[in-house]
Amino acid sequence: MNLNATLFAQLVVFFILAWFTMKFVWPPIMKALDERASKIADGLAAADKAKSDLALAERRATDELRKARETANELRAGAERQGAQILDEARAEAAKIVAAARAAAEGEAAVAAQRAREALRDQVAQLAVAGAEKILRKEIDAARHADLLNQLKAEL
Amino acid sequence: MATEHAPTASEYIVHHLTHLKSGTQTSLVDWSVFHLDSLFFSVSLGLLAVLLMARAAAKATSGVPGRFQAAVEILVEMVSDQAKGIVHSAESRKFVAPVALTVFVWIFLMNAMDLLPLDLLPNIWGGIYGAAGHDPSHAYLRVVPTADLNATLGMSLAVLLICLYYSVKIKGLGHWIHELFTAPFGAHPVLWPINFAMQLIEFVAKTVSHGMRLFGNMYAGELIFMLIALMGAAWAGTFGSGLLWLGGVIAGTIWAIFHILIITLQAFIFMMLTLVYIGQAHESH
Numbered sequence: 001m002n003l004n005a006t007l008f009a010q011l012v013v014f015f016i017l018a019w020f021t022m023k024f025v026w027p028p029i030m031k032a033l034d035e036r037a038s039k040i041a042d043g044l045a046a047a048d049k050a051k052s053d054l055a056l057a058e059r060r061a062t063d064e065l066r067k068a069r070e071t072a073n074e075l076r077a078g079a080e081r082q083g084a085q086i087l088d089e090a091r092a093e094a095a096k097i098v099a100a101a102r103a104a105a106e107g108e109a110a111v112a113a114q115r116a117r118e119a120l121r122d123q124v125a126q127l128a129v130a131g132a133e134k135i136l137r138k139e140i141d142a143a144r145h146a147d148l149l150n151q152l153k154a155e156l
Numbered sequence: 157m158a159t160e161h162a163p164t165a166s167e168y169i170v171h172h173l174t175h176l177k178s179g180t181q182t183s184l185v186d187w188s189v190f191h192l193d194s195l196f197f198s199v200s201l202g203l204l205a206v207l208l209m210a211r212a213a214a215k216a217t218s219g220v221p222g223r224f225q226a227a228v229e230i231l232v233e234m235v236s237d238q239a240k241g242i243v244h245s246a247e248s249r250k251f252v253a254p255v256a257l258t259v260f261v262w263i264f265l266m267n268a269m270d271l272l273p274l275d276l277l278p279n280i281w282g283g284i285y286g287a288a289g290h291d292p293s294h295a296y297l298r299v300v301p302t303a304d305l306n307a308t309l310g311m312s313l314a315v316l317l318i319c320l321y322y323s324v325k326i327k328g329l330g331h332w333i334h335e336l337f338t339a340p341f342g343a344h345p346v347l348w349p350i351n352f353a354m355q356l357i358e359f360v361a362k363t364v365s366h367g368m369r370l371f372g373n374m375y376a377g378e379l380i381f382m383l384i385a386l387m388g389a390a391w392a393g394t395f396g397s398g399l400l401w402l403g404g405v406i407a408g409t410i411w412a413i414f415h416i417l418i419i420t421l422q423a424f425i426f427m428m429l430t431l432v433y434i435g436q437a438h439e440s441h
Contacts, residue, residue, distance in 0.1 A: 002181045004190065005187050005188065006189075006190050006304065006306035006307065006310065007306040007307075007310040008310065009310070010301075010307045010311060011314045014311050017203075017205070017206050018259075021209065021258040022251055025210050029229060029232045032216035032225075032229070033229060036221075
């Protein structure tokens with residue numbers, strides 16, 4: 001328990017060690033700690049930003065999807081409408097063509113029938129004349145009775 | 157102690173309480189003498205402390221820290237938090253916080269010398285001393301620098317100097333001297349001498365108690381280790397001495413475990429008081 005110069009030596013050593021710590025120990029460690037803290041803060045901020053970005057992107061993707069679906073629906077509806085229209089037009093055209101063809105065929109048939117009827121009339125008149133000739137052979141003079149025959153032909 | 161005659165209990169203790177000195181102490185206070193053992197161990201442990209921490213600091217990375225770096229970082233953070241709570245000037249903390257860290261680690265290491273086997277280093281030193289041709293029974297060595305009043309008072313005086321420096325720096329010389337005479341009782345001229353006396357008492361009491369507390373704890377701890385060692389040394393082959401030896405082992409174990417708490421606590425208390433006193437130097441009355 002004697003006091004001696006050790007006391008002052010210890011005092012000087014104290015300041016040397018404290019100076020050394022202040023110069024070479026404290027600043028680098030504090031710097032590392034602060035840097036890590038800011039790194040962590042940055043990381044957390046980035047994570048938050050990424051999360052909100054993801055939410056945004058998801059919302060945008062849903063929007064796009066919905067829009068694409070709507071467009072597809074519209075396109076399909078349009079195509080169906082157009083297809084139906086084309087079908088209708090084609091059907092009408094076909095009906096028109098069929099009707100025209102039928103009309104033409106009927107007309108042709110009427111003409112042919114008329115022609116056949118006239119030919120038949122001629123033949124009937126000739127047959128009648130021929131029959132009458134065979135019956136009347138001598139009594140009937142073709143020239144003298146031509147008027148009569150023509151009259152008959154017109155009546156037929 | 158394996159000499160011709162075994163020392164008596166009191167000889168053993170006195171031997172262990174005698175410093176390795178650079179000269180002969182003639183009076184209670186003798187400024188011409190150094191305690192070489194205290195100086196050697198305190199300087200070595202101080203260098204060990206700051207170089208270990210400097211090693212961690214040199215390799216410090218802001219990325220994932222290794223275990224050693226993390227351990228040093230925990231210490232630094234602890235001291236930094238305490239300093240922030242007590243010393244409110246960021247400028248002062250640039251010096252004060254490293255001082256607190258140094259004090260804590262350094263004192264912890266010096267205190268921890270108490271946990272080495274009591275006779276280990278003194279016996280080695282005795283061997284060296286004897287080999288050098290001297291009388292080994294005069295090979296004195298105390299390995300716990302904080303059980304030397306000179307060391308602890310030296311550190312508390314250093315803290316006092318820091319306090320005075322910051323008192324003048326923060327308050328200005330004029331304001332500080334004004335405060336010495338007007339606080340704590342008031343500015344009336346009659347009160348000036350009383351105020352000044354109170355301030356002086358406060359400074360002396362702070363500094364002496366600061367150093368004495370650490371010294372007292374460590375000195376007492378060391379002494380108890382010596383008594384326990386004496387208990388163990390009672391072994392003489394008889395049943396009763398066997399019980400004493402067993403008691404020495406048990407008591408030594410318990411005291412060493414308890415001492416782990418004390419050395420840490422005393423280092424922490426010294427550091428906290430350093431911060432508190434320096435913090436007080438920043439505050440006006």
